[in-house]
Amino acid sequence: MTNLTLYWLIPKDRSSRVRWLLRELNVEFSEQQMNASIGEHRSGDYLNINPFGKVPAIVTDNLTLSESGAILLYLLETLDTEHRFSPRRDTELWPIFLQWFLWGLTTFESAVFAFNGNQGDKERANLERFLAPLDHILASQDYLLGDTFSAVDITCGYDFGLLSANYDLASYPAVQAFVSRVLARPAAKSFAKAVGWP
């Protein structure tokens, strides 16, 4: 893939997922940061890239694509040919990968955003219903798919990074260790810094 440009707004927006995977894949890319304060993403040329005025988006020589999940799946399909970050399609792990991938982009992401937006009892309870079973799962495995890091640890790791800025994970030690493990990866460095992870 040649001449990939990643469009983004602020260091912890969802472009972090894309940047993280691109770095894991060792792909060279350019970045185009837009000025959120003047609404650069909601006007002018960017609306030709994403008419909804949302980031992230990527532009390559022959493709324009938005939605962080779609971009990740596309990058995996085209660049992760050795399946270092996603299982082969003919294995039992593939549907489980999809389950976690979409859980991180929908169910869990909305619980985290709701909690970060309004740290009320209802939002906290909704979040903790996920953290308790997750802690149980991660007590016996290092990553969401098992022993091996994969792109679902990026979709969900992004959510955890955002959450960790507002929520003390100490009551969920296996989750806390997982977050620490994935955010310590060199490819996650700029995102970890943006969310204040030590």
Ligand SMILES: N[C@@H](CCC(=O)N[C@@H](CS)C(=O)NCC(=O)O)C(=O)O
């Ligand atoms: N489901 C989309 C969500 C995109 C989204 O809401 N992006 C935010 C930044 S993380 C955005 O563009 N906000 C600016 C705005 O809505 O004006 C994805 O995963 O890419």
